[in-house]
Amino acid sequence: MKPKKSIPKESRNRREEQLYDAYFDGYDITLDQEEERSLKKERQKQKKQQQKKKRNRNKEFLVVTYSFLALFLCMCGYLCYFIAYESPTFITSSYNKRGSALSATTIRGDIYAADDTLLATSTVDENQEESRSYPQGEMYSHVVGYYYNGRSGLEKDANYLLLDSHEDYLEQFQYTLKGLKVQGDSIVTTLDHGMQSIAYNNIGNYSGAVIAMDPKTGAVKCMVSRPFFDPNTLKENWEAVVNDASSSRLINRCTQGLYAPGSTFKIVTALAYLQQGGSVEDTFQCNGSKEINGVTFHCFNGTSHGALNLNRAFAKSCNITFGTIGMEMDKDAYRKTAEELLFNQKLPTRFTNCNTSSFDVDGDTADDLAFQTAFGQGHTLVTPVHMAMIVSAVANDGVLMEPYLVDHSQNNEGVVVKQFQPKKAATLMSPEEASTLSSMMRSVVTEGTATQLNSDVYEAYGKTGTAEFTADKEEAHSWFVGYATDGDKELAIAVIIEEGGTHSALSIPLTKQIFDYYFAD
Amino acid sequence: MTHYIVSISRFTMLLLFAIYTLDCFLALRMNISKGAQTFYFIKQAILMFLMLYNATYVIYLQTKNPQVIFMAAIETVFFLLIFLIYNTIYEHASKSLLNNMCMLLMIGFVLLARLNLNEAFRQLLLAIFAFALTCFIPYCIEHIKVVRNYSFVYAAVGCLALLLVIVFGQTSYGAKLSLNLGFISVQPSEFVKILFVIFVASMYCKSTEFKQVVITTAIAVLHVLLLVLAKDLGSAMIFMFTYLILIYVTTKQPGYLLLGVAACVVGSVLAYHLFDHIRIRVLAWKDPLAVVDDAGYQISQSLFAIGTGGWYGSGLGNGMPNTIPVVTKDFIFSAMCEEMGVLFGILFIFICISCFLMIFNIALELEDAFYRYVAIGMGSLYGFQVFVNIGGVTKFIPSTGVTLPFVSYGGSSLLSTMALFSVVQGLYVVKKRQEARRHEA
Numbered sequence: 001m002k003p004k005k006s007i008p009k010e011s012r013n014r015r016e017e018q019l020y021d022a023y024f025d026g027y028d029i030t031l032d033q034e035e036e037r038s039l040k041k042e043r044q045k046q047k048k049q050q051q052k053k054k055r056n057r058n059k060e061f062l063v064v065t066y067s068f069l070a071l072f073l074c075m076c077g078y079l080c081y082f083i084a085y086e087s088p089t090f091i092t093s094s095y096n097k098r099g100s101a102l103s104a105t106t107i108r109g110d111i112y113a114a115d116d117t118l119l120a121t122s123t124v125d126e127n128q129e130e131s132r133s134y135p136q137g138e139m140y141s142h143v144v145g146y147y148y149n150g151r152s153g154l155e156k157d158a159n160y161l162l163l164d165s166h167e168d169y170l171e172q173f174q175y176t177l178k179g180l181k182v183q184g185d186s187i188v189t190t191l192d193h194g195m196q197s198i199a200y201n202n203i204g205n206y207s208g209a210v211i212a213m214d215p216k217t218g219a220v221k222c223m224v225s226r227p228f229f230d231p232n233t234l235k236e237n238w239e240a241v242v243n244d245a246s247s248s249r250l251i252n253r254c255t256q257g258l259y260a261p262g263s264t265f266k267i268v269t270a271l272a273y274l275q276q277g278g279s280v281e282d283t284f285q286c287n288g289s290k291e292i293n294g295v296t297f298h299c300f301n302g303t304s305h306g307a308l309n310l311n312r313a314f315a316k317s318c319n320i321t322f323g324t325i326g327m328e329m330d331k332d333a334y335r336k337t338a339e340e341l342l343f344n345q346k347l348p349t350r351f352t353n354c355n356t357s358s359f360d361v362d363g364d365t366a367d368d369l370a371f372q373t374a375f376g377q378g379h380t381l382v383t384p385v386h387m388a389m390i391v392s393a394v395a396n397d398g399v400l401m402e403p404y405l406v407d408h409s410q411n412n413e414g415v416v417v418k419q420f421q422p423k424k425a426a427t428l429m430s431p432e433e434a435s436t437l438s439s440m441m442r443s444v445v446t447e448g449t450a451t452q453l454n455s456d457v458y459e460a461y462g463k464t465g466t467a468e469f470t471a472d473k474e475e476a477h478s479w480f481v482g483y484a485t486d487g488d489k490e491l492a493i494a495v496i497i498e499e500g501g502t503h504s505a506l507s508i509p510l511t512k513q514i515f516d517y518y519f520a521d
Numbered sequence: 522m523t524h525y526i527v528s529i530s531r532f533t534m535l536l537l538f539a540i541y542t543l544d545c546f547l548a549l550r551m552n553i554s555k556g557a558q559t560f561y562f563i564k565q566a567i568l569m570f571l572m573l574y575n576a577t578y579v580i581y582l583q584t585k586n587p588q589v590i591f592m593a594a595i596e597t598v599f600f601l602l603i604f605l606i607y608n609t610i611y612e613h614a615s616k617s618l619l620n621n622m623c624m625l626l627m628i629g630f631v632l633l634a635r636l637n638l639n640e641a642f643r644q645l646l647l648a649i650f651a652f653a654l655t656c657f658i659p660y661c662i663e664h665i666k667v668v669r670n671y672s673f674v675y676a677a678v679g680c681l682a683l684l685l686v687i688v689f690g691q692t693s694y695g696a697k698l699s700l701n702l703g704f705i706s707v708q709p710s711e712f713v714k715i716l717f718v719i720f721v722a723s724m725y726c727k728s729t730e731f732k733q734v735v736i737t738t739a740i741a742v743l744h745v746l747l748l749v750l751a752k753d754l755g756s757a758m759i760f761m762f763t764y765l766i767l768i769y770v771t772t773k774q775p776g777y778l779l780l781g782v783a784a785c786v787v788g789s790v791l792a793y794h795l796f797d798h799i800r801i802r803v804l805a806w807k808d809p810l811a812v813v814d815d816a817g818y819q820i821s822q823s824l825f826a827i828g829t830g831g832w833y834g835s836g837l838g839n840g841m842p843n844t845i846p847v848v849t850k851d852f853i854f855s856a857m858c859e860e861m862g863v864l865f866g867i868l869f870i871f872i873c874i875s876c877f878l879m880i881f882n883i884a885l886e887l888e889d890a891f892y893r894y895v896a897i898g899m900g901s902l903y904g905f906q907v908f909v910n911i912g913g914v915t916k917f918i919p920s921t922g923v924t925l926p927f928v929s930y931g932g933s934s935l936l937s938t939m940a941l942f943s944v945v946q947g948l949y950v951v952k953k954r955q956e957a958r959r960h961e962a
Contacts, residue, residue: 058885061770061885063769068877071904071908072870072904074917075911075912076867076870076871078917079870079917080867083827083828083831088828089810090821090825090827090828095813096825098829098841160829
């Protein structure tokens with residue numbers, strides 16, 4: 001083997017560079033073979049090392065680059081998700097000022113009941129001036145709402161839907177060219193026109209509220225609040241209606257009316273008692289009255305119920321039993337139960353004008369206040385829609401569906417634009433607790449205070465109530481909250497008749513008419 | 522008729538922008554010939570000018586204000602000047618990055634012209650001024666090599682500037698962001714972030730031993746703490762994340778990264794429990810409509826705008842973006858989505874993606890460690906700033922109030938982003954020289 005020709009390091013490098021360039025430029029440099037071979041080897045080695053070094057360097061860079069890319073793609077994905085699924089909440093929010101800007105170019109859409117009964121419609125004259133009319137007059141006054149000096153009801157909550165237009169694009173274009181307004185989309189509600197008529201016609205001369213909903217979906221079937229106003233003549237009568245302070249006509253009592261719950265609150269007390277380890281078989285002693293801290297409480301009409309278990313106390317609406325339970329149980333846990341049933345917080349509904357129910361017993365509450373709170377007096381205040389939500393959760397294995405009124409919106413040719421889906425709002429209690437409560441509510445109908453609701457067609461469940469709101473016992477509000485099922489359909493209801501006399505004298509017949517109508521066929 | 526043109530323009534602009542974005546990614550390929558590059562460059566420039574004229578026409582129809590057309594004329598001259606200067610002086614600079622810079626500036630001008638014409642004019646003047654200042658940066662990068670020797674000077678100047686803000690700063694939206702110098706107000710954190718990256722790069726190009734890591738990390742944490750004290754949470758986040766990227770890339774040890782992430786998580790949880798204003802931000806992020814009257818007001822208004830605009834937007838001049846507080850600054854992306862559509866907004870995000878991909882690509886090519894680290898730092902700064910801004914206004918992450926580079930109104934933001942891009946352009950020039958040297962030798 002020939003000894004390797006030694007090349008000084010520096011010149012070797014220069015030589016190598018020449019070669020390197022030649023390699024790229026395609027020139028040919030003559031070298032003796034050995035030199036070429038050894039240099040080639042070395043070059044390959046160097047190249048490999050360089051590549052290895054670069055690969056090492058690349059790893060971190062690639063990780064960083066791909067992480068950034070993933071982050072940004074997630075953000076794009078989220079943005080798409082937001083527009084597709086979350087944006088309706090924001091578009092229809094009453095805080096969004098964009099709705100009113102649309103009314104300059106769009107005719108406000110119509111509102112229909114579930115069976116296509118026309119509830120509200122708009123017409124334009126030759127000057128494109130719009131006028132709104134309500135064919136059903138007073139019957140839907142609060143639920144549909146008004147659109148004058150502000151808005152209420154669906155006119156408020158569905159404002160954006162009514163001003164959005166999905167009319168044929170070519171037609172829209174023609175209208176725009178002619179300076180005409182385009183037709184806004186209509187909304188079809190979940191309201192049952194027959195049920196709404198019954199509630200409207202049978203509430204009599206009393207003030208009050210009736211709200212009924214399907215516990216399985218949350219779809220509201222009727223919503224009546226009396227006194228009414230006529231939205232067609234609201235403009236002319238505005239002063240009179242607003243100044244009529246005593247009857248607060250514009251208030252929707254279903255969602256905004258805050259009432260003492262009366263004995264219907266025993267549902268909450270019973271649930272708290274069960275959650276603290278109580279049983280429906282526990283027995284109590286009622287002597288018709290009881291004195292706590294110098295205040296004497298009576299059972300209704302001073303009736304003495306004697307020894308009875310919880311189930312019977314519930315059916316007979318025994319105040320002394322429930323007062324004793326409320327006074328003796330863990331009051332902080334009592335409050336926790338009430339708050340799990342959505343007291344002291346915003347209700348999960350799709351209505352903006354909705355008041356918050358309040359419950360103020362806790363560990364520091366005096367015994368006499370806890371005693372009367374437990375059977376529905378005290379400081380507790382509740383809205384009818386809230387009571388309907390609680391009983392619908394009982395009917396639906398403890399799961400509360402979000403109450404809603406708009407089923408879908410459609411364009412002027414009836415093509416569905418936006419379909420609203422039932423949505424679970426919360427789990428208010430366990431299925432076992434719901435089943436225990438429902439058996440108690442059933443005994444109210446079979447052997448208790450609401451036997452009028454017995455029927456061959458459906459099974460009714462509920463709780464009656466008489467809410468005293470003044471010292472004068474003659475003037476009491478009459479409550480009924482409950483639900484009925486025929487094994488297929490279900491309907492939850494809350495009825496309150498102001499000054500409707502004692503023991504649900506008026507609310508039960510109205511409930512019966514509504515159940516009879518709903519389960520008729 | 523106006524209504525029709527405004528409505529149709531939504532789609533024409535979207536189409537032009539889509540073609541532009543596609544070209545961005547096509548031009549990103551490595552093995553592309555010089556001729557093809559020139560082709561993409563000219564095509565993109567033409568698309569950009571078409572979009573500018575289309576938008577200007579729409580805004581003119583909506584406002585009937587001839588100043589809008591005057592402004593578009595100045596912008597045209599300005600952009601042509603930028604192209605001319607870069608083509609003659611820096612022929613090796615990245616044309617795609619230059620195009621993107623002009624495109625983003627143009628979108629900013631158009632949106633500002635629609636939102637507030639006075640601010641649009643000011644922004645245009647600021648942009649011209651900023652370009653005049655920063656067009657020397659690539660030259661400096663190529664010729665001044667001692668930059669890396671003054672690590673601690675950068676850190677000292679940076680921390681001092683941040684400290685000044687805490688002491689003398691003006692409060693806006695609960696955060697101390699800017700210094701009032703009488704005739705002008707400056708937001709130091711915008712400039713300190715560039716110094717910060719240079720500092721970290723210069724430290725780690727010397728050594729990545731444990732001692733060096735400790736010193737650098739301590740100074741980095743000091744930066745972040747000063748920002749948190751000034752309640753400038755957005756910038757604090759950007760500094761923190763950028764540092765994590767740098768420590769990972771320079772030390773090549775995932776352990777440091779994991780440790781850093783863990784420290785950030787602990788820090789964030791602590792901050793959440795210590796500071797009310799952070800809790801409020803998080804609350805507003807979880808459910809903005811529940812606190813719409815107060816902490817959730819801004820973000821709710823932003824989401825009203827984006828949601829109501831929908832996929833295609835309402836058309837320029839048809840929306841109500843002025844209902845969003847500070848819409849011309851932090852919330853300009855919402856205005857863009859409302860009037861030009863969320864699809865436009867997504868394409869915009871893709872332009873930003875192509876920007877940081879280009880910056881990372883150049884980092885990969887550079888042989889000098891210092892330059893490489895600077896490039897990766899600049900890319901991270903830019904990427905995180907875009908992410909924190911857009912994520913914040915769309916409720917993807919809690920909103921923290923940072924500007925959208927090149928688009929938001931504001932001199933400090935504009936100048937610092939332009940400086941950042943100029944540094945990257947300078948690195949492109951360095952890379953070409955490196956290639957040339959290899960061939961010459």
